[in-house]
Amino acid sequence: MPAPTLHSPRLTLRPHVMEDLEQLCDLFETDRARHMGGPIPRKAAWRWIASEVGMWDLMGHGAWGIETKDGTFLGQIGIFQPPHFPEREIGWTLLDHAEGKGYATEAATLALHWAWDQGFETLVSYIAPDNDRSIALATRLGAARDDAAPLPAGETTADTVVYRHAPDTDGAPEAYA
Known part of the structure; x- marks a missing residue:
């Protein structure tokens, strides 16, 4: 699919x-990837x-690529569940020039609506505790911190906090009826 x-x-x-992959690999090689375990060498980031x-x-x-209507690439958003994730995650990363313009909120809202339309009942966001911008975005989207949620394999609460998204709090289509 x-x-x-x-x-x-x-x-x-x-x-x-x-x-897109080339631009994201460039990003992952920098300190901007620190909340995702980076900087990450290009070969590992590409994989x-x-x-x-x-x-x-x-x-x-x-993963989806995020672009403006004029075709400017902004970053990535996606719904992921690699083998070490106990639950499906909605995650995002923006290129430097795209931050602070509301793009992440808009892209995440689109992705969440798609997920709810597919019948997903919940998603989580695994966020580094010092990643204030991602915590603010998750909160703005209606997610609530879930300290009882299982963490990705090998991670601790010092590495990761979990924010839970649900259709009734994240703008399911019914909320607009």
């Missing part, structure tokens, strides 16, 4: 293209991102 293309007033979520793209065929969900 290829990634579906989703639209909002300013953004398109679409299947990744090779140029990681490619696996998130491949999840669409294997699992029916995965």
Whole structure:
């Protein structure tokens, strides 16, 4: 199953293209990837991102590229569950030039609506405790901290906090009826 293309007033979520992976690998090699275990060497980052793209065929969900209506690539959002994740996660990363403009909220809202339409009952976001921007986004989306949620294999509460998203708090279509 290829990634579906989703639209909002300013953004398109679409299947990744090779140029996206190159830009994301550039990002992962920097300190901006510190909340994801980085900086991450290019070879490892490429494999990681490619696996998130491949999840669409294997699992029916995965990574989308985020771009503006004029085609400017902004970053990635996706629904992931690699083998070491106990639950499906919605996660995001933006390139430096895209931060602070509301793009992450808009892209996450699109992805969450898609998930709820697919019948997902819950998603989590695994976030580094010092990643204030991602915690703020999860909270803005309606997610609540869930200290009882299982953590990814090998991680502790010093590494990861869990925020839980649910259709009734994250803007399910019924909320707008």
